[in-house]
Amino acid sequence: MSDDMLRLLPWTTPDGKPCYLSAASDHSRLSLLADDVEAAQLDSGEQVLDGARAVLGDTKAGERAVRFALTRATESLEDVLRIAVSRGERIEAGET
Numbered sequence: 001m002s003d004d005m006l007r008l009l010p011w012t013t014p015d016g017k018p019c020y021l022s023a024a025s026d027h028s029r030l031s032l033l034a035d036d037v038e039a040a041q042l043d044s045g046e047q048v049l050d051g052a053r054a055v056l057g058d059t060k061a062g063e064r065a066v067r068f069a070l071t072r073a074t075e076s077l078e079d080v081l082r083i084a085v086s087r088g089e090r091i092e093a094g095e096t
Helices: 029-057 063-095
Strands: 006-012 018-022
Touching (some): 006 029, 006 063, 018 029
């Protein structure tokens, strides 16, 4: 990571604004923490996807179950998209 490159972190401020890290190293404590959070979010997304598929496959699932599954899937998708943007920005920065 270059000195002037900002990394989009996998979390937001309490009011939902993006957080960025300015660091000269991809191996700083905060960078490594962000890597761990990203991995946990991706793992969680896989579990949410499995659960949502199960709910959608259950013809007896009620509205509450479907709404819960959709809410969690939306949250996970938001996390995954933030990770994709962050990683894409870092790939582009590495190409320059």
